[in-house]
Amino acid sequence: MNPIFHEIFQKTRYLSKELNNTLKEFDLFAAQWSVLYIVQQNREMTLTQIWKYLNVEAPTISRTVQRLIELGWLIEKFGEDRREKMVQLSEEAKKKFKTIEESVINFENQFLQQLSLEEQNQLLMLLRKLKKG
Secondary structure (H helix, E strand, O other), X not given: OOHHHHHHHHHHHHHHHHHHHHHHHHOOOHHHHHHHHHHHHHOOEEHHHHHHHHOOOHHHXXXXXXXXXXXXXXXXXXXXXXXXXXXXXXXXXXXXXXXHHHHHHHHHHHHHOOOOHHHHHHHHHHHHHOOOO
8 A cells, every 4th residue: 555545544534533522522523514514615505515525425415414404403495496405504503603613623723733834735735636536
């Protein structure tokens, strides 16, 4: 295995685990936060838009969204085509979002503190340079 891939996989697992620890106080997991974050950024989204953006299988997103609806984080409504479900943050989620986001940003800043701003920008540029397929 190429050591670059090994290191990326290791850091990805670490980030997921530590983000879950950060989100524990809000009764959320990293996968749920990803959905809430992208829905908040777009105000409302279809499930198809979510799974395509997050590059996750449709059934996984369906289960995650359904759980977030059950927990009161998301509300659903139907689009012009009744088969198309749209989701958006609930009012309660909108109230809590900033606090959760601040906790996540604090975690991210701690993780990145070993890198200068220039190094962070360089890493971002290199990661974006890598393409699928």
